[in-house]
Amino acid sequence: MYKYASLVRFKKYKKWRGLTDIGSLEVPLAFILTVGFSIFVINMDIHSNITTYQEPFKNICITIASALIGIIGILLAGISIVTGTISKEVQKIICKLNDKDSIERILISFEFIAFIIGFQIVAFIAIYLSLFSPEAVVNKYAFYAIFAVMTYLLFFTIFYVIGLVGNCIKVFSISNTYHEVLELKKDFFDKANEIRIDFILNTILTSKTNKEAFLIELRKFVQAHDIEGKEELIKYFDDYYK
Numbered sequence: 001m002y003k004y005a006s007l008v009r010f011k012k013y014k015k016w017r018g019l020t021d022i023g024s025l026e027v028p029l030a031f032i033l034t035v036g037f038s039i040f041v042i043n044m045d046i047h048s049n050i051t052t053y054q055e056p057f058k059n060i061c062i063t064i065a066s067a068l069i070g071i072i073g074i075l076l077a078g079i080s081i082v083t084g085t086i087s088k089e090v091q092k093i094i095c096k097l098n099d100k101d102s103i104e105r106i107l108i109s110f111e112f113i114a115f116i117i118g119f120q121i122v123a124f125i126a127i128y129l130s131l132f133s134p135e136a137v138v139n140k141y142a143f144y145a146i147f148a149v150m151t152y153l154l155f156f157t158i159f160y161v162i163g164l165v166g167n168c169i170k171v172f173s174i175s176n177t178y179h180e181v182l183e184l185k186k187d188f189f190d191k192a193n194e195i196r197i198d199f200i201l202n203t204i205l206t207s208k209t210n211k212e213a214f215l216i217e218l219r220k221f222v223q224a225h226d227i228e229g230k231e232e233l234i235k236y237f238d239d240y241y242k
Helices: 002-012 026-043 050-085 088-097 102-130 140-207 211-223 230-241
Strands: none
Touching: 002 102, 026 140, 050 102, 050 140, 102 140, 211 230
16 A cells, blocks of 8 residues: 555546646647647658657757756755645644645645656656667657657646646745734734733732732742743833832
8 A cells, every 4th residue: 555655645636637637727738739749750750760860869868857857856845845834823724724635735746746757757768778779669650659648748747847836836925824814813812811911910919919029929930940031031020010
């Protein structure tokens, strides 16, 4: 089960459907570009003249594989942004106002495209090695089918990563908004607690004990705790409760 945990998560969140979801931006764009490039390659009759195009294709494959490795680094940075900017309090608010799996869904998107990129890196390296053969390794139809699939996955990856970058920006913005809300709530409750404590202390000072005795005990209490700025705190209490 744990061996294929990634595949289970992809199935749970229906990530495989993303490869053919025409409602998304990346699928139509990738499809249009793939059709255009495929028509160009077929018209050039590259398969029949593979020896002429071997060196350019080698360079293209190794360059793309290197670029895809770099994209994985961008994905790791994106994951760091998502996980680093969302505190537990913000997570609770996001899950309460949205789908409870909304944060995990975003993280699985990173995992999914990283999986697709990993597959492409291996495939491009395999294609690169096959181009050392003096003759075409596969027949004409298989050649153009492989070209179309790899071209589609490449453009899909580019547009999918762009979408993830946009999502990271949205998450950062939402996180900041929620932090501001939490700060406002915190300030409100801090003021409420301060008023409540002042009321309790005022009741104590006017009914059961004198202020001097209270300040002596308060000084002892502050001195007994391991905190910075004890003298400043004691002076503040002396001035505040006199």
